[in-house]
Amino acid sequence: EDQVTQSPEALRLQEGESSSLNCSYTVSGLRGLFWYRQDPGKGPEFLFTLYSAGEEKEKERLKATLTKKESFLHITAPKPEDSATYLCAVLGGGADGLTFGKGTHLIIQP
């Protein structure tokens, strides 16, 4: 059974204070690891796909990296509008649906 564990559950940062969110996973035949952003009352919004260890993707202040056991979402000099819940998910070898973690609730204080 595919499993995704995210840490920390919640993180409060000052504006401009860089940090990283962790996503540990176990999966049979990884076909992709995905990061989503979810704002309150909204559906998740796709951010990145990572396919193999060593791969990196960037978008504005966010950078996602992947190893064989975990992924990191690095946030550089965050702004208050980066506040959201960040979800990590994996797509396993025989699956059609994603397995999501519980998310990290990120708050950026001005």
Add this chain to the structure above:
Amino acid sequence: GAGVSQTPSNKVTEKGKYVELRCDPISGHTALYWYRQSLGQGPEFLIYFQGTGAADDSGLPNDRFFAVRPEGSVSTLKIQRTERGDSAVYLCASSFHSRGTGELFFGEGSRLTVL
């Protein structure tokens, strides 16, 4: 509209009642997914459609849950004899990929409350 549309946005019902939730995917997207998200949890996969057929319904929790997509566009999730434990946000997502993608476009969800 440009995005995935879900109705109703909120539904309050009594235990034992029947409920239908509707999803209108992005035009041209052949793949459609239903997920369920409980408070403080990540979304949980329910069912995947490719065109009109349910290609994978392994996530449906029991036979009270059923979904259809008769014309390959709009989908309806149907829940019979609702229970309090069915209370959650039901999310619909679509994709232009034919199969096995995690790059999904989600709707805003239908919040179901079973009293």
